[in-house]
Amino acid sequence: EAQVTQNPRYLITVTGKKLTVTCSQNMNHEYMSWYRQDPGLGLRQIYYSMNVEVTDKGDVPEGYKVSRKEKRNFPLILESPSPNQTSLYFCASSLSGAQPQHFGDGTRLSIL
Amino acid sequence: AQKVTQAQTEISVVEKEDVTLDCVYETRDTTYYLFWYKQPPSGELVFLIRRNSFDEQNEISGRYSWNFQKSTSSFNFTITASQVVDSAVYFCALSESASGTYKYIFGTGTRLKVLA
Numbered sequence: 023e024a025q026v027t028q029n030p031r032y033l034i035t036v037t038g039k040k041l042t043v044t045c046s047q048n049m050n051h052e053y054m055s056w057y058r059q060d061p062g063l064g065l066r067q068i069y070y071s072m073n074v075e076v077t078d079k080g081d082v083p084e085g086y087k088v089s090r091k092e093k094r095n096f097p098l099i100l101e102s103p104s105p106n107q108t109s110l111y112f113c114a115s116s117l118s119g120a121q122p123q124h125f126g127d128g129t130r131l132s133i134l
Numbered sequence: 135a136q137k138v139t140q141a142q143t144e145i146s147v148v149e150k151e152d153v154t155l156d157c158v159y160e161t162r163d164t165t166y167y168l169f170w171y172k173q174p175p176s177g178e179l180v181f182l183i184r185r186n187s188f189d190e191q192n193e194i195s196g197r198y199s200w201n202f203q204k205s206t207s208s209f210n211f212t213i214t215a216s217q218v219v220d221s222a223v224y225f226c227a228l229s230e231s232a233s234g235t236y237k238y239i240f241g242t243g244t245r246l247k248v249l250a
Contacts, residue, residue, distance in 0.1 A: 055238060064140075064225060064242035065179075070235075078235050112179065119229055119236020120167050120186070125179040 024049045028113050028126035035103060036134050043098045043129050045113030053116045054096040055080070055123065056088065058109040065112065071096055072119065103133045136161050138228050140241035147216050148249050155211045155244045157226030163187075166230040168202065168209045173243070174222040182224075185209065216248045 026047045035041055047054065055070040057080075067080030071090040085107055087099040096115075100107060110130050114123035137160040147153045159168065170182040183193060185202050193200045197214045213220050226241040 053236065057238075057240075062143075062242060065227075065240040067238050067240075070237065072235055078237075080237060081239070110177075114179075119231065119238070122169060122181040122184050123179075123238070124181075128177055 024124070026113055026115050026124050026126040028111075028129050030129060031127065032130050034132040034134065037104055038102050041100050041103060041131075043100075043111060043113075043131070045096045045098065045126060046094050047096075047115040047124070048094065049115060049124065050093065051115035051117055051124070052093070053119045053121070053123075054090065055114045056086070056096070056098045057112045057114065058082065058107075059112060059128075060109050068098070068111075070119070100131075103131075105133050107131065108133045136228055136230055136237065136239040138226050138239050138241035140224075140226055140244050142244045143242070144245040144247070146247040146249060149218060150215050152212060152214050153216050153246065153248075155213075155224050155226075155246065157209045157211065157241060159207050159209065159226070159228045161207075161228060161230050163230040166228060169227040169229070170200065170209075170211050171225045171227065171240075172222045173225065179225075182211075213246075216246075218248050218250050221246060221248045 056068040057065040066082045069088040071077045113126040116123045139158045166187045168185045172180045199212045201210045223243045225243045228239045
């Protein structure tokens with residue numbers, strides 16, 4: 023089954039404790055992206071990747087890191103999480119940036 | 135800079151009414167792509183339609199139709215004879231190529247409530 027898999031689905035953690043949200047896709051997609059969804063703000067792109075080893079900042083990259091060492095994986099790293107990063111996060115992939123995105127089920131992060 | 139505006143925060147209609155969700159975009163590129171996604175109460179994001187900037191042909195898919203007008207930078211979505219299952223948040227999105235990369239911009243979404 024074609025899918026984008028994010029883990030964990032839910033996480034409650036504390037300020038400053040590094041965390042990684044994993045994202046994996048099995049569709050051989052070139053383009054991958056991370057978004058955060060906050061009430062009233064819609065989805066905002068954090069980082070995106072056109073291909074392996076190619077990443078670019080979206081609109082809200084501060085406080086996040088990503089890497090794309092393999093085509094299928096695109097982890098999101100919060101080196102020192104803060105409460106303002108409490109949000110619902112979505113990973114997505116597509117054949118290219120011009121194509122529709124397939125989304126994971128979301129990761130709800132709460133940072134206390 | 136890119137921008138997508140969905141001015142309608144929330145719309146409530148009674149079942150079987152028609153409803154139009156507005157989307158206005160801003161871009162400096164001549165090549166860009168527009169999308170609509172649906173987020174039902176269960177939370178997943180579902181792709182509905184994609185349009186490229188060179189294709190202004192309107193599209194109809196069952197009860198759904200889309201009106202793309204470059205002259206007004208709008209890409210509106212109409213649901214005919216709405217049903218309770220149409221209740222969801224709908225997002226309009228824009229992808230444009232700047233220097234060969236593609237940034238995605240989503241609107242803030244319109245929450246549609248269809249009442250039985």
